[in-house]
Amino acid sequence: MTIRQLMSVAATVHSGQPRLAYRNQPADTWTMVTVDPVSVHYGDGGQLMRTDYDVGLDLMRALLFDTPYFDPRDSLDVEAGDDLLRARTVDVYQLPVEIADDGHLLDVKELLQLVSATSGQPMRAERAVRELDAAPTDFDANIPTPVAGVAADTAHVQVATGFDEVPMGGGRTYRPRTLFGMPDVQFLQRLRRMSGHARLSGPPGAGKTSAVLAAFGDDVLSVQGHPDLTVAALCGQYLPVPSEHGTQWQWVDGPLTRAMREGKVLLFDEINRAPKDVDDVLLPTVDQRRQLVLSDRPDLPPITAAPGFMVVATLNDLDTGIRPLSAALRRRLNIHVRVDTDYGIAAERGIDGRLLRVAQNLRTSGVDFGRQHNCDPSWYPQMADLEGAATMLEFGAQASFTALTASTDDRGRLREAAQVFASVFGEQVRPVAELGV
Structure with missing residues (x-):
């Protein structure tokens, strides 16, 4: 039996390989998952490697460590990990996930692809540990209604307010x-x-x-x-x-x-x-x-x-x-x-979950850009964009992407949005649709 819950996960990318970290609630352990570099070296297609830790800060040290083989019993590893904790941050996401009876995540490969293509909220290690330590919340009420003919895929959406329409x-x-x-x-x-x-x-x-x-x-x-x-x-x-x-x-x-x-x-x-x-x-x-x-x-x-x-x-x-x-x-x-769009409300209105995933991750990177450069957030989709994109899904990914990004002409942002869209939909799209292509 599995359950679907909304929980916080942390992530980093090392040498092109993403790492995912979360708290395994039932076992009260902290888990990091990444692609085993040994399996990559021997052409096994990248087998997943999962490592459990008893202490949250050890998980953060492992997440930032130069190799995925951090050993909390090795004082040199711990010292090097502490230096990284003081110098770097991790990205924190709040995602709906499938959790098995033993508390481990089931859709890890998909989540690793997501964090490798998008940005979460930058956060220092101590705060990230507290975020991951929070108990997951039930997500069943926030699964959007599927659009006709399209398989819904919920991820990375806000929880709606629950106020009456x-x-x-x-x-x-x-x-x-x-x-x-x-x-x-x-x-x-x-x-x-x-x-x-x-x-x-x-x-x-x-x-x-x-x-x-x-x-x-x-x-x-x-x-x-x-x-x-x-x-x-x-x-x-x-x-x-x-x-x-x-x-x-x-x-x-x-x-x-x-x-x-x-x-x-x-x-x-x-x-x-x-x-x-x-x-x-x-x-x-x-x-x-x-x-x-x-x-x-x-x-x-x-x-x-x-x-x-x-x-x-x-x-x-x-x-x-x-x-x-x-x-x-x-x-x-x-x-x-x-005023900003509540993606949880968008989910309740039946917006396809893949579009919500694209929008939420563009929001994260857009807000981060504004914070880092002390300016307004860069563009990300609003409700009108999502509704337009949802109506275009029947014409394919390119049509939906074109409608989703119709309100921006920032070329750099369009390219980034195309990459995020492709990572979620599994289909390449062009920043601007081309007749005859």
Whole structure:
């Protein structure tokens, strides 16, 4: 009998050969698995070599040791291992694995291929031991529904929140994510009752707009930020209206003015694509004044926001044609939340497990790049990318990969994504699809 659980494993790669380390829970031992170099030398196809250790730090020393033959009883080996512990880190992954009755992993060859092609979370040895020491958690509830005609393969996905789905109309639903200890839609609703405002940043397709629409439904008025957006279009302007007496000019409130008058939520999508003028107009509407002066309507008194008025601005920090928000507006939109895709929710929605494995490992390497270079993470797939890739699976791996990476044009990242995709799907793909190939 076997069980499928989510557990932490550590890995390194030495001379092109990956090593995998984990805690064997029932036997309370620490295990390292790698390819036996002797079997490689004699052409046996690379037989697996498994070594058990009684102490977690011995496992880490073995994982970093120059050869796979670390001996914890040899003081010279231990001294050399300690030097490596102080100088290097290991990669830690959280993976769903098949565990046999004796506590050992069953899909080790597949896992070794995975860690040789991707990056985990870099971690120092002492912390890695604590991560591996944590008890595995049941993963059965997080196995995604297979896509028709495609064998599902779950690996390396987050655990979904478990919050109930929110209907959004048109047959669509939204699964809330955790924000400040509660569902994100619930927090946004409470923030509105407190007359607060927010900005949501993150890559395209992560669900920023969906979160706002799910939280407020018909109470949302939207405006799309773009370089040609004018203050008049945002606040209101005179527009020609046909009548029986010919064309007449009639005042029409803009979305900001309507939201203030009616006490609704203004969703300002991609606000950092709009000209800076809009920052200046928004300032008095989102501070304690909550007022808007219509410069084109000097006959009207300042508009004071009705109860329920709220501004939620979304931003994409990693695209072209964007600008920084003014410090004054950032202070007033002071609840800043980065929105990212929950791959556990993607699994519940039936996204093929192989796509989730590719996405999670690209996320790991993307976040690591940002951490190492003190910048934003490099590109990795979001929910919209995964959904597009899932619909293209019936046309083959290349079509699915093309859809998965449609939101990036970073050539280096595309090449890396192609390598990860090929390692999971077992089929080579091109960074860009070619007609006739």
